[in-house]
Amino acid sequence: MEAVDYLAEERRKAEFDVEEMKIVWAGSRHAYEISDRVSRLVASDPVFRKDNRTMLSRKDLFKDTLRKAAHAWKRIIELRLSEEEAKTLRFYVDQPAYTDLHWGMFIPAIKGQGTEEQQQKWLPMAYKMQIIGCYAQTELGHGSNVQGLETTAKFDPQTDEFVIHSPTLTSSKWWPGGLGKVSTHAVVYARLIIDGQDHGVHGFIVQLRSLDDHSPLPGITVGDVGMKFGSGAYNSMDNGVLRFDHVRIPRNQMLMRVSQVTREGKYMQSDVPRQLVYGTMVYVRQTIVSDASRALSRAVCIATRYSAVRRQFGSQNGGPETQVINYKTQQSRLFPLLASAYAFKFVGEWLKWLYADVTQRLEANDFSTLPEAHACTAGLKSVTTSATADAIEECRKLCGGHGYLSSSGLPELFAVYIPACTYEGDNIVLLLQVARFLMKTVSQLGSGKNPVGTTAYMGRVEHLTQCNCEVQRAEDWLKPSVILEAFEARAARMSVACAKSLSKFSNPEEGFAELSADLVEAAVAHCQLIIVSKFIEKLQQDIPGKGVKRQLETLCNIYALYLLHKHLGDFISTGSISPKQGALANEQLRLLYSQVRPSVIALVDAFNYTDHYLGSILGCYDGNVYQKLYDEAWKDPLNETVVPDGYHEYIRPILKQHIRNARL
Ligand SMILES: CCCCCCC/C=C/C(=O)SCCNC(=O)CCNC(=O)[C@H](O)C(C)(C)COP(=O)(O)OP(=O)(O)OC[C@H]1O[C@@H](n2cnc3c(N)ncnc32)[C@H](O)[C@@H]1OP(=O)(O)O
Numbered sequence: 334m335e336a337v338d339y340l341a342e343e344r345r346k347a348e349f350d351v352e353e354m355k356i357v358w359a360g361s362r363h364a365y366e367i368s369d370r371v372s373r374l375v376a377s378d379p380v381f382r383k384d385n386r387t388m389l390s391r392k393d394l395f396k397d398t399l400r401k402a403a404h405a406w407k408r409i410i411e412l413r414l415s416e417e418e419a420k421t422l423r424f425y426v427d428q429p430a431y432t433d434l435h436w437g438m439f440i441p442a443i444k445g446q447g448t449e450e451q452q453q454k455w456l457p458m459a460y461k462m463q464i465i466g467c468y469a470q471t472e473l474g475h476g477s478n479v480q481g482l483e484t485t486a487k488f489d490p491q492t493d494e495f496v497i498h499s500p501t502l503t504s505s506k507w508w509p510g511g512l513g514k515v516s517t518h519a520v521v522y523a524r525l526i527i528d529g530q531d532h533g534v535h536g537f538i539v540q541l542r543s544l545d546d547h548s549p550l551p552g553i554t555v556g557d558v559g560m561k562f563g564s565g566a567y568n569s570m571d572n573g574v575l576r577f578d579h580v581r582i583p584r585n586q587m588l589m590r591v592s593q594v595t596r597e598g599k600y601m602q603s604d605v606p607r608q609l610v611y612g613t614m615v616y617v618r619q620t621i622v623s624d625a626s627r628a629l630s631r632a633v634c635i636a637t638r639y640s641a642v643r644r645q646f647g648s649q650n651g652g653p654e655t656q657v658i659n660y661k662t663q664q665s666r667l668f669p670l671l672a673s674a675y676a677f678k679f680v681g682e683w684l685k686w687l688y689a690d691v692t693q694r695l696e697a698n699d700f701s702t703l704p705e706a707h708a709c710t711a712g713l714k715s716v717t718t719s720a721t722a723d724a725i726e727e728c729r730k731l732c733g734g735h736g737y738l739s740s741s742g743l744p745e746l747f748a749v750y751i752p753a754c755t756y757e758g759d760n761i762v763l764l765l766q767v768a769r770f771l772m773k774t775v776s777q778l779g780s781g782k783n784p785v786g787t788t789a790y791m792g793r794v795e796h797l798t799q800c801n802c803e804v805q806r807a808e809d810w811l812k813p814s815v816i817l818e819a820f821e822a823r824a825a826r827m828s829v830a831c832a833k834s835l836s837k838f839s840n841p842e843e844g845f846a847e848l849s850a851d852l853v854e855a856a857v858a859h860c861q862l863i864i865v866s867k868f869i870e871k872l873q874q875d876i877p878g879k880g881v882k883r884q885l886e887t888l889c890n891i892y893a894l895y896l897l898h899k900h901l902g903d904f905i906s907t908g909s910i911s912p913k914q915g916a917l918a919n920e921q922l923r924l925l926y927s928q929v930r931p932s933v934i935a936l937v938d939a940f941n942y943t944d945h946y947l948g949s950i951l952g953c954y955d956g957n958v959y960q961k962l963y964d965e966a967w968k969d970p971l972n973e974t975v976v977p978d979g980y981h982e983y984i985r986p987i988l989k990q991h992i993r994n995a996r997l
């Protein structure tokens with residue numbers, strides 16, 4: 334059989350309706366149709382070509398990004414694309430750009446923190462891209478600790494203005510995407526000072542560059558922070574540095590939904606919580622969870638297709654070698670990642686719903702679910718991005734040597750993805766936020782306030798800290814109720830153990846710092862429980878299509894049992910399961926790998942990614958890996974000449990050394 338036939342053969346083995354699974358993956362038939370149409374549109378447009386981008390210099394890469402962003406905008410206007418279609422188009426262009434921050438943070442910040450009047454003034458200009466904005470919060474000296482920001486916004490009652498100033502080197506804004514070279518405006522976070530009194534961090538809309546010639550306005554020093562990790566990758570983004578030297582802005586450019594400053598310089602707080610100043614981060618963290626499933630599914634698609642094509646060992650009497658995907662070790666490394674991609678997809682959908690729900694409540698002045706929304710977005714952002722970053726690297730290893738080639742697409746995907754573990758909140762810092770929320774929940778148990786939502790299980794803490802797992806045979810692990818109780822017991826017991834340890838400290842903050850490593854583990858357990866439970870909930874829905882639900886059940890079980898196996902120490906040390914039950918879970922997991930094996934190629938086909946989006950020779954739909962790898966090698970600039978540049982200066986003299994030595 335030719336390499337090109339391997340995937341066709343695999344597709345014939347699929348045990349479910351792949352077209353229906355595509356709709357489940359996309360979220361709805363409508364979303365599927367948009368994604369399918371727009372991804373093909375991008376793939377067929379030569380301006381969006383990206384196969385040469387890791388070879389470009391920083392300047393050429395940046396200009397290429399500007400060209401793509403301008404072309405994308407032109408196509409959006411020409412084709413009158415809806416908001417959803419436009420977003421999908423930017424996603425498939427697949428090159429980090431200032432537009433991500435303009436649409437993803439600048440506009441949401443004004444929407445979430447601006448008054449009606451401010452929204453009416455700024456949003457129409459932003460929607461038409463007559464102004465381009467970024468989100469300037471982080472400083473050289475302060476990122477995680479937002480309350481530690483140093484930039485000041487002093488109210489000047491004489492002129493009815495704020496004076497924005499960077500008092501120290503460490504107060505220089507540092508990192509904001511789009512700031513370095515493009516943005517005309519920024520939402521700048523600064524300490525509000527009125528009459529010498531510090532009212533903490535607030536957001537301000539500040540113009541940075543002239544709308545006529547793009548030069549920085551007086552008092553503004555702005556530039557790019559420099560090259561980042563990897564070639565291509567996130568270097569298409571102009572992450573920037575910015576300093577203010579007493580820059581004046583009108584008073585009405587402070588975002589005033591949460592608090593206001595009057596003409597007289599009076600500071601007034603609305604009845605909305607102060608934490609809404611952090612609202613844009615909650616919004617973006619929620620989108621990052623869905624993005625994790627996309628990045629992970631992309632890597633998994635590449636590694637799965639390649640693993641079905643690649644053969645090593647096992648040939649008998651000159652017959653074909655074994656497909657590496659049939660090695661149990663390959664399966665135990667790859668299939669949990671496939672299952673994780675689906676798990677993150679569904680928890681991302683749920684989180685989107687949660688965010689929409691909390692937004693609706695906030696509009697009706699119901700702030701009760703804000704702490705949970707903060708904990709869920711922070712925790713799930715952390716857990717899904719860390720797992721995805723690790724998984725992309727694992728996929729590279731699963732592809733052996735060829736995975737290390739740039740043309741596999743995996744090195745660039747890794748380089749572009751890993752900052753997700755840091756931006757929008759360092760993952761450990763965010764897990765500590767979840768831990769605080771959990772400790773608060775435990776401390777309130779018995780006070781008559783019943784935990785709700787994702788912490789509702791804590792309401793059954795007495796049962797969960799005493800229950801015995803009922804598993805006796807491997808197949809008992811297939812019962813959703815059994816899986817759920819094991820995960821709930823582990824999470825509840827870890828939180829309760831932390832709370833008990835904390836109670837021994839006279840100073841709770843000291844205790845929290847001392848126990849922070851354990852608290853992070855408890856937070857991870859809680860977040861993993863959410864992901865598992867949302868997958869199980871998804872399966873309670875009506876899911877049409879032959880065999881579709883069955884495949885999803887298998888993936889759900891793989892995801893849960895893989896986590897259980899990976900964190901066996903937690904489950905056993907908390908007494909949530911016995912060592913014997915842990916071994917049975919592993920036995921069941923092996924059976925599940927065999928069960929899902931015939932369908933894995935169809936399961937990655939269901940992501941419906943174009944070859945353009947995948948950007949990987951190893952992951953192409955046709956599986957023609959070797960011919961493509963061979964052809965690609967000859968396109969490398971080093972192969973433009975047979976004898977390399979530098980031969981005469983640096984190679985020949987060494988080779989001819991013996992002649993010189995002989996003459997001496
Ligand atoms: C689509 C775009 C593409 C993506 C491109 C990526 C671009 C990247 C952009 C960025 O990175 S922007 C910068 C992001 N920066 C951060 O994420 C900073 C992380 N730090 C924080 O979020 C906070 O400083 C902190 C870690 C939460 C701590 O803040 P603070 O010291 O003020 O809080 P605490 O005293 O711990 O808590 C006070 C109180 O507030 C609650 N809370 C904290 N954050 C939020 C929130 N976002 N929403 C709601 N509530 C929040 C917290 O739980 C505490 O509650 P109580 O315990 O008092 O009830």
Ligand SMILES: Cc1cc2nc3c(=O)[nH]c(=O)nc-3n(C[C@H](O)[C@H](O)[C@H](O)COP(=O)(O)OP(=O)(O)OC[C@H]3O[C@@H](n4cnc5c(N)ncnc54)[C@H](O)[C@@H]3O)c2cc1C
Nearest residue numbers: 468469470471476477508509510752755756757758759761
């Ligand atoms: C590619 C990229 C794009 C970005 N885009 C933007 C943007 O558009 N706008 C913007 O404003 N910012 C942006 N940022 C900044 C980003 O939000 C911050 O880098 C991030 O919040 C982490 O903060 P930090 O860099 O200060 O890390 P630090 O907080 O200095 O982290 C350093 C280490 O200290 C640990 N640590 C910190 N605090 C604690 C604690 N309390 N307990 C335990 N450990 C702790 C962390 O876990 C980490 O290991 C971007 C960053 C990157 C990398």
